[in-house]
Amino acid sequence: MAVDFQAEIAKRRDDMLADLFSLLRINSERDDSLADAQHPFGPGPVRALETFLAMAERDGYTSRNIDNYAGHFEYGQGEEVLGIFAHLDVVPAGSGWETDPYEPVIKDGKLYARGASDDKGPTVACYYALKVIKELGLPVSKKVRFIVGTDEESGWADMDYYFKHSGVKKPDFGFSPDAEFPIINGEKGNITQYLHFSGSNGSDFVLHSFEGGLRENMVPESARAVFSSESLSFTEIQSELQQFAAENNLQTDLSQDGDQITVTLIGKSAHGMSPQAGVNGATYLACFLSRYSFGGAAGDFLKIAGQVLHLDYYGEKIGLAYEDSKMGALTMNPGVFRFAETADDNMIALNFRFPQGVSSEGIYQQLTKLDGPNAVTVSEHLHEPHYLPPSDPLVETLLRVYEKQTGLKGHEQIIGGGTFGRLLECGVAYGAMFPDYENTMHQANEFADVDDLYRAAAIYAEAIYELIK
CATH class of the missing domain: 3.40.630.10 (Zn peptidases)
Incomplete structure (x- = not known):
């Protein structure tokens, strides 16, 4: 018919x-x-x-x-x-x-x-x-x-x-x-794995909080951090942030309340399967902050987020780069960031899309080699x-x-x-x-x-x- x-x-x-x-x-x-x-x-x-x-x-x-x-x-x-x-x-x-x-x-x-x-x-x-x-x-x-x-x-x-x-x-x-x-x-394949950090600080730069990302399968559009410093003035930080924003074509906002400074950075969201299509506001913010002498777990958190994960869409810096002739390359989306100095457990969620030839266990073993996180855990929602x-x-x-x-x-x-x-x-x-x-x-x-x-x-x-x- x-x-x-x-x-x-x-x-x-x-x-x-x-x-x-x-x-x-x-x-x-x-x-x-x-x-x-x-x-x-x-x-x-x-x-x-x-x-x-x-x-x-x-x-x-x-x-x-x-x-x-x-x-x-x-x-x-x-x-x-x-x-x-x-x-x-x-x-x-x-x-x-x-x-x-x-x-x-x-x-x-x-x-x-x-x-x-x-x-x-x-x-x-x-x-x-x-x-x-x-x-x-x-x-x-x-x-x-x-x-x-x-x-x-x-x-x-x-x-x-x-x-x-x-x-x-x-x-x-x-x-x-x-x-x-x-x-x-x-x-x-699709799996999310989590890097865990304590809430400790260890220098005159103190990270009070850091938040970015809404879902593991979304590139974080924006991120916000609250910190304080005894060695650098608000004006000096403002000048450096303006230069960083201009160099990377980013929108930022900076304010001060007492001794605490709040900085917000806005990027562009995208689907987590294509992290290269977005502008990760959280890793860019961590990249800016990691230039300063944050210590303890806060320093580790910012170093991992801002130097190791930043712009590393294919897991190259952490030894996970792999490409299959049919399914293409493994991709990594750092999707959610949570840090609070009062919390015992802070985390970064990494969403991986991986081809045949890669396993969730292999990703996990490689992440445990990172210097900084005190633990790595794996979501129960694994899709081969x-x-x-x-x-x-x-x-x-x-x-x-x-x-x-x-x-x-x-x-x-x-x-x-x-x-x-x-x-x-x-x-x-x-x-x-x-x-x-x-x-x-x-x-x-x-x-x-x-x-x-x-x-x-x-x-x-x-x-x-x-x-x-």
Whole structure:
């Protein structure tokens, strides 16, 4: 049966945009300070989940909410199950926005809002793709399970809980609309490891506090430090900071309250899988401060952050540089920095995206050789490298549909980012960003091109139908 999927999506453009706006207006950042038994990641992700599942119920699906961790609805019949994995949580909005991040705005054909491209926009595009198939009553021989999570950006505890408590087996094959076209059939491994420091000082320069970064998988946009000095005046520090800022094209702010000096440095956020695309405000601030004679653990903290980790996107200074011919190079994002002189345990979180040939244990062993940290610990959330060859029928089908819809040549891609596509042995990421698209995920002023979302929805519709007809 020949179907013009682009025309079918065009008929539903207004409804699709209205549903997307309803999700984008929800601040679904994880907030552990408000988490409880009914709100495992805070109230925002729950509101987004409830809103999405209410959409499904409105459209005639039977949905399931798995204790506010994740949810799903199903369509079709058959022994085989196609899984579509999306997420409704978002990274913190941060600063630097020209619009309210939770009041979607369309300007020059671009939809600005946190989650517009990661991942609410693609999620709704994929939802409307399946909606077309359902409303047209197209014949299918497989089941679709559309699964949405609420903790993809932090630790995937949503999917851990979902598969333990939903009572359903994993889908046989599937994709996640959370990356790029033509396809993402390989993803690097992903692990966060932590360098620990005490809160001691040991000279006339005293570091009272240092904070930078919102999430491990984001390049810290800004950082703030409070310190004092008996040997250098405020005016001298101000002059040196101005010179440092000019040399590195940075925004800074300096103030004094009694004997304490507060300095803030602003860089540029980016996705943690591409630390070289951002300007790490925390390592730049540590680089500036490490010129002074801070001692003890404070000195070690600033030296590691400002001299060892600063601009070392590939772990070269700490002996971790490695590149695989297919998956590319290991990358390192120093994502979160916390130091307080009153704390017994301070830390720097390092998020690694690593290819085949590297292990989390190998990274850990190398980090323990660093001079300065008093301990190294490893996150329990480890994702090994994932790869599905181009010869796999799933990859072949998705690339064929992409080529038909766009007229562009499809090809395999491997990224440093991690998507729910890797939850399945036979799983990939598919769209919704098109080639040469400006990637604003995890950045201020995140946007999605509205027409591209409609284009993606048509591709998803045909792809889903080809996979289940």
